[in-house]
Amino acid sequence: MSNQYYDPKDLADFPKITDYATETGDKFFEYYGKATAAGALSEREKSLIALAVSTVRHCPYCIDAYTNKCLSLGVTGDEMMEAIHVGATMAAGDILAHATQMRKIVKKKEM
Amino acid sequence: MDVSKQLEVLSAIPKENYFSCKIEQKLHAQSIDILQLNVGKKCNLSCKHCHVEAGPHRKELMAREVLEKCLQIVTENSIGTIDITGGAPEMNPHLEWFLSQVTSLNKRVIVRSNLVILNDPDYRHFLDLYAEKGVEIVASLPDYHSDRVDRQRGPNVFSQVVAMMQKLNAKGYAQEQSKLQLNLVHNPVGTYVPGCQQSLEFEYKRRLAEHGVVFNQLFSITNCPVGRFLDYLIRSENFDDYMATLVDTYNPNALQSVMCRSTLSVGWDGVLFDCDFNQMLDMPVNHGAPTHIFDFDMDELKKREIVLHNHCYCCTAGAGSSCQGTLEH
Numbered sequence: 001m002s003n004q005y006y007d008p009k010d011l012a013d014f015p016k017i018t019d020y021a022t023e024t025g026d027k028f029f030e031y032y033g034k035a036t037a038a039g040a041l042s043e044r045e046k047s048l049i050a051l052a053v054s055t056v057r058h059c060p061y062c063i064d065a066y067t068n069k070c071l072s073l074g075v076t077g078d079e080m081m082e083a084i085h086v087g088a089t090m091a092a093g094d095i096l097a098h099a100t101q102m103r104k105i106v107k108k109k110e111m
Numbered sequence: 112m113d114v115s116k117q118l119e120v121l122s123a124i125p126k127e128n129y130f131s132c133k134i135e136q137k138l139h140a141q142s143i144d145i146l147q148l149n150v151g152k153k154c155n156l157s158c159k160h161c162h163v164e165a166g167p168h169r170k171e172l173m174a175r176e177v178l179e180k181c182l183q184i185v186t187e188n189s190i191g192t193i194d195i196t197g198g199a200p201e202m203n204p205h206l207e208w209f210l211s212q213v214t215s216l217n218k219r220v221i222v223r224s225n226l227v228i229l230n231d232p233d234y235r236h237f238l239d240l241y242a243e244k245g246v247e248i249v250a251s252l253p254d255y256h257s258d259r260v261d262r263q264r265g266p267n268v269f270s271q272v273v274a275m276m277q278k279l280n281a282k283g284y285a286q287e288q289s290k291l292q293l294n295l296v297h298n299p300v301g302t303y304v305p306g307c308q309q310s311l312e313f314e315y316k317r318r319l320a321e322h323g324v325v326f327n328q329l330f331s332i333t334n335c336p337v338g339r340f341l342d343y344l345i346r347s348e349n350f351d352d353y354m355a356t357l358v359d360t361y362n363p364n365a366l367q368s369v370m371c372r373s374t375l376s377v378g379w380d381g382v383l384f385d386c387d388f389n390q391m392l393d394m395p396v397n398h399g400a401p402t403h404i405f406d407f408d409m410d411e412l413k414k415r416e417i418v419l420h421n422h423c424y425c426c427t428a429g430a431g432s433s434c435q436g437t438l439e440h
Contacts, residue, residue, distance in 0.1 A: 044314060
């Protein structure tokens with residue numbers, strides 16, 4: 001038994017998430033395939049979006065997979081870091097936007 | 112690393128992942144459509160990933176007698192493509208003579224050039240020769256970023272390749288209405304596998320247009336764990352991870368069209384191999400087929416059983432890989 005929750009080898013196990021719910025799992029992979037394939041956006045652009053989301057969502061498997069995917073599509077470390085900063089600033093903005101609630105309460109209650 | 116050590120390392124993956132176990136069958140050639148000649152290991156560059164381990168210090172060059180025999184074979188047989196590689200093919204003193212002969216046969220003639228060598232006054236005349244004889248050029252350019260190219264191939268290689276592409280374009284290469292073909296080879300500058308060839312080609316064309324150069328097609332090739340690339344995998348402690356990636360992305364459909372099924376590879380000394388990678392691992396054709404160009408027998412060789420080892424995964428990973436790029440489009 002592994003002594004850690006996240007094992008890099010488990011990335012190869014991802015296709016087996018259809019176990020115990022084959023039909024639903026298959027539908028997920030169909031959706032996943034269409035959503036990440038080149039369309040109006042290129043595969044390269046979608047891989048950078050996926051990398052940024054992976055870091056924001058703290059998923060080590062996705063970060064591993066999409067860093068390699070970005071490398072394989074010719075994306076540089078500088079470009080990947082730019083994408084991650086977009087994710088980081090969106091996360092920070094999301095937090096700061098919630099300060100609105102705090103400000104509204106403070107303004108209502110303070111004399 | 113000597114050949115026996117390379118084979119020992121390649122054998123160190125889990126037994127259940129051996130290529131021969133994975134494919135669960137013997138693999139046979141179907142034809143010989145391409146005769147690939149490795150005319151020598153001598154090269155003006157010493158690229159970090161080179162499976163040939165080519166460089167200026169190498170002495171191995173294909174002799175005139177071997178080239179004459181190859182010429183006779185392609186003349187007498189329905190082999191459509193002559194694919195010339197190295198090292199730097201231009202450093203073989205018989206290449207000019209060979210090209211003058213073989214291009215008269217109305218077949219596809221490819222020279223795999225690093226292009227940098229054509230900047231050298233001693234080899235500059237090949238530029239005109241290639242254009243005059245209609246030779247297809249397949250040029251190595253692993254990336255569209257200069258720093259990555261120079262890291263793998265040496266200082267100022269990117270700028271020299273681009274400068275030579277400008278000259279080739281001016282000669283008519285990769286121009287509309289021109290039959291002169293200039294194709295580029297992409298291979299990852301690192302221990303990862305290449306992505307979608309079509310996506311990479313789109314990006315290459317966009318980025319290289321900024322340098323004022325054009326090309327026809329991009330051939331995306333997976334780095335083979337042989338030679339200097341194998342050394343690098345071990346030194347950087349990436350061997351296990353890289354091999355696991357190749358094994359995990361094994362594509363049985365790619366197996367049907369791997370290049371060894373339609374190609375015969377000739378070593379600098381005339382020894383015959385299933386591919387250039389087997390050549391560097393000193394694994395000649397086997398299972399009873401003639402092993403030297405002077406014993407060439409089309410009937411025996413076109414149905415020969417392919418000699419396999421674990422490096423073969425590099426041709427079956429993902430969309431598959433060959434000297435003509437991705438196998439599945």
